[in-house]
Amino acid sequence: MLNILKALNNCPSISGREHSISNKIMGYIAPLTDKVYEDAMGNLIAVKCGSAEDKKKIMLCAHMDEIGFMVTHIEESGMIRVTTIGGINFVSACFSYVVSERGVKGVLVPNAGVPAAEIKAENVYIDIGAKDKKEAEKKVKLGDFFVAEPSVEKIGKRICGRPMDDRIGCVALIKIAEKLSETECKNDVYFCFSVQEEVGIRGSLTAAFAIAADYGIAFDVTATGDTPGSKPMECSIGGGAAIKIKDSSVICDKLVVDKMIELAKENDIKYQCEILLAGGTDTASMQRAGAGAHAGAISIPTRYIHSNVEMIDSGDVNACVDLAVAFVQNV
Amino acid sequence: MKKYYGTELVGKLSELFGPSGCEGNVAEFIISQIDDCCDAYCTDRAGNVIAKMCGSGLEYNAAEPRKVMVCAHMDEVGVMIRDFDEDGYIKIAPIGSIDPRVLCGRNLVLGDEDKRIEGIVASKAIHMQSPEERKHATPIYKMNVDIGANTESEARAELDIGDVGVFASNFSLFGKDGRYMKGKALDGRIPCAAMIEIMRSFRESAKALPCDVYFAFTCCEETSFSATRVAAQTIKPDAAIVLDSVEAGDAVSGEPSCAVKLGEGVAISFADRGAIYDRRLTELAIQEAENGNVKYQIKKTTSGKTGAVNIQRACEGVKVISLAVPVRYMHSASCVADSEDYISLKNFVYTMITANKI
Numbered sequence: 044m045l046n047i048l049k050a051l052n053n054c055p056s057i058s059g060r061e062h063s064i065s066n067k068i069m070g071y072i073a074p075l076t077d078k079v080y081e082d083a084m085g086n087l088i089a090v091k092c093g094s095a096e097d098k099k100k101i102m103l104c105a106h107m108d109e110i111g112f113m114v115t116h117i118e119e120s121g122m123i124r125v126t127t128i129g130g131i132n133f134v135s136a137c138f139s140y141v142v143s144e145r146g147v148k149g150v151l152v153p154n155a156g157v158p159a160a161e162i163k164a165e166n167v168y169i170d171i172g173a174k175d176k177k178e179a180e181k182k183v184k185l186g187d188f189f190v191a192e193p194s195v196e197k198i199g200k201r202i203c204g205r206p207m208d209d210r211i212g213c214v215a216l217i218k219i220a221e222k223l224s225e226t227e228c229k230n231d232v233y234f235c236f237s238v239q240e241e242v243g244i245r246g247s248l249t250a251a252f253a254i255a256a257d258y259g260i261a262f263d264v265t266a267t268g269d270t271p272g273s274k275p276m277e278c279s280i281g282g283g284a285a286i287k288i289k290d291s292s293v294i295c296d297k298l299v300v301d302k303m304i305e306l307a308k309e310n311d312i313k314y315q316c317e318i319l320l321a322g323g324t325d326t327a328s329m330q331r332a333g334a335g336a337h338a339g340a341i342s343i344p345t346r347y348i349h350s351n352v353e354m355i356d357s358g359d360v361n362a363c364v365d366l367a368v369a370f371v372q373n374v
Numbered sequence: 375m376k377k378y379y380g381t382e383l384v385g386k387l388s389e390l391f392g393p394s395g396c397e398g399n400v401a402e403f404i405i406s407q408i409d410d411c412c413d414a415y416c417t418d419r420a421g422n423v424i425a426k427m428c429g430s431g432l433e434y435n436a437a438e439p440r441k442v443m444v445c446a447h448m449d450e451v452g453v454m455i456r457d458f459d460e461d462g463y464i465k466i467a468p469i470g471s472i473d474p475r476v477l478c479g480r481n482l483v484l485g486d487e488d489k490r491i492e493g494i495v496a497s498k499a500i501h502m503q504s505p506e507e508r509k510h511a512t513p514i515y516k517m518n519v520d521i522g523a524n525t526e527s528e529a530r531a532e533l534d535i536g537d538v539g540v541f542a543s544n545f546s547l548f549g550k551d552g553r554y555m556k557g558k559a560l561d562g563r564i565p566c567a568a569m570i571e572i573m574r575s576f577r578e579s580a581k582a583l584p585c586d587v588y589f590a591f592t593c594c595e596e597t598s599f600s601a602t603r604v605a606a607q608t609i610k611p612d613a614a615i616v617l618d619s620v621e622a623g624d625a626v627s628g629e630p631s632c633a634v635k636l637g638e639g640v641a642i643s644f645a646d647r648g649a650i651y652d653r654r655l656t657e658l659a660i661q662e663a664e665n666g667n668v669k670y671q672i673k674k675t676t677s678g679k680t681g682a683v684n685i686q687r688a689c690e691g692v693k694v695i696s697l698a699v700p701v702r703y704m705h706s707a708s709c710v711a712d713s714e715d716y717i718s719l720k721n722f723v724y725t726m727i728t729a730n731k732i
Contacts, residue, residue, distance in 0.1 A: 058650055059645060059650025059651075059653065060650075060653060062653075082690060082691050083612065083613075083690065083691040083692055083693050084686065084687075084691040084692075084693075086691075113644065113645060115632070115674045115675060115676065116632050116674045124632075126645070126675070126676040128645070128650070185672045185674065186644035186645075186653075186656075186672070239650060242650065245649075245686070245687055246691075248687050248691075249686075249687055249688075249689065249690050249691030250691070252689055252690055252691075253689075253690040253691075
């Protein structure tokens with residue numbers, strides 16, 4: 044798992060620029076499934092055909108994109124101005140190493156004298172060590188993107204780095220495909236690696252429309268209530284797969300939630316229920332696209348989401364994979 | 375004044391009455407301009423005009439034709455009558471986003487294209503205003519529109535609640551050789567004019583199009599993008615070129631180095647608040663502009679939204695790109711645009727489609 048995670052984290056791909064991660068995932072998922080294709084928006088969809096006579100269509104979805112910065116302007120001084128893509132946490136982003144899609148390294152810094160609480164896209168810049176605009180333009184073009192430097196570290200029993208959101212969900216999907224490839228699969232399973240989730244759940248909407256699944260299950264990170272000062276929330280890392288009941292974008296299908304809890308108990312899979320107060324997921328679009336689907340999510344509890352040190356527990360990821368496999372084989 | 379630029383069509387469109395929800399009259403005019411150059415057209419239930427030009431020739435795949443949508447919006451910002459007072463003044467609500475400061479003291483045309491009741495947005499003379507009043511713009515809901523009626527019943531004899539209005543503004547050309555265009559509603563009508571002229575050039579040159587091209591003249595863009603979604607769901611295109619305008623901040627911006635400039639050509643966006651545009655198509659477009667010597671600029675900010683919001687995410691998804699003509703003083707009675715940019719926009723779209731780069 045760690046190797047796949049490292050490989051995926053090392054493919055910087057902000058929303059709308061998922062080419063690199065998509066290619067990488069293709070290499071893992073193609074041998075495990077029957078058909079792989081990319082749609083107009085760039086969603087990568089792999090299909091594993093089921094054998095049951097009354098088989099259903101199940102869409103499993105994790106987003107490939109990550110938050111980051113897009114270059115809007117290069118100043119005479121060679122400093123690079125950017126806009127944000129997705130919800131940036133500037134406390135974490137500032138004074139950090141960033142890297143561009145072309146591999147250009149830089150540091151993201153706020154204008155001098157800006158109070159921490161007022162830092163925003165308009166008053167930060169990226170310094171790539173260029174002496175002037177001309178030199179900077181050789182390395183960076185308008186529309187290029189930068190992300191905070193990717194990383195994966197083992198910290199105690201946990202795994203830490205970025206972007207866990209949502210590469211760890213993509214890893215889970217690949218692991219599910221691995222497990223399903225070892226047995227006979229009952230239902231048709233559509234593995235959807237979606238685009239543009241971080242800018243408002245855009246990609247999975249069109250994929251879900253085209254797939255028209257009976258069930259849609261998202262795999263994404265969720266916040267936890269187990270750190271100092273965190274909002275009260277009954278979800279912790281190491282607490283098992285988080286069965287989503289609700290987030291700010293969706294109220295999960297009761298049928299799906301109940302079935303997941305039942306299967307977790309039956310199969311001795313460690314689980315917890317999740318009610319995420321702020322944040323949306325691809326669950327929402329799968330529920331509403333086309334004629335709608337029974338939608339739910341299995342979340343990976345994650346500390347410090349949208350920072351450079353997102354932290355997860357590998358036991359939780361394994362529980363998510365086991366629960367997903369039980370679900371697609373028993374629904 | 376010389377008219378080198380072929381902007382008569384923009385002028386006619388600019389002066390038409392068509393606030394969001396009441397575009398019928400603009401639609402009618404557009405149909406009169408295109409019915410002999412397209413293969414088919416219709417007006418859908420949302421009020422969009424959709425015209426189709428079929429592909430042909432060697433590059434055209436007749437079995438599975440590629441569908442390209444080109445769209446622009448017909449509607450303009452305006453006002454809606456929401457009440458009358460006993461002295462015959464009219465109370466209004468904005469349709470679309472209008473700065474109250476550009477509305478105050480302006481002439482309006484109320485009713486519809488035929489009725490054309492003149493109204494003046496009342497303003498208090500500067501020397502009558504208290505120091506506090508001078509600091510703040512009068513909010514639109516507090517404005518009075520004077521239609522020369524002395525009582526409520528006199529006013530109601532002319533107009534009704536729910537009637538709409540737009541800026542009264544004649545189109546004109548100004549600057550050296552009449553290069554610059556001034557008028558209302560230029561933000562949507564310049565792209566509409568460009569689409570009409572592109573259709574004419576396709577027809578006149580009898581050009582074999584490599585794909586089926588659907589020209590969608592859409593409604594209600596100033597209030598939401600839902601009519602645009604309807605058009606996209608009807609057409610189900612493979613790709614869409616979304617034509618719109620972009621505020622040219624060169625005259626008023628605080629950060630001129632980042633502003634889109636009038637006369638610097640078509641503005642191409644990588645992303646805005648509504649959509650991240652398809653990268654490959656956007657890069658192809660830039661390449662094509664370079665090859666075809668079409669003047670373009672990159673929009674260096676990500677403000678604003680276009681109909682791409684709903685086209686990109688319609689049905690199974692659509693690849694979208696955004697081309698915008700720079701316009702100064704948008705959503706006012708006097709939008710200003712450069713005829714050269716209009717020509718660039720036409721050439722750009724023409725080239726992209728005929729070169730099969732979309």
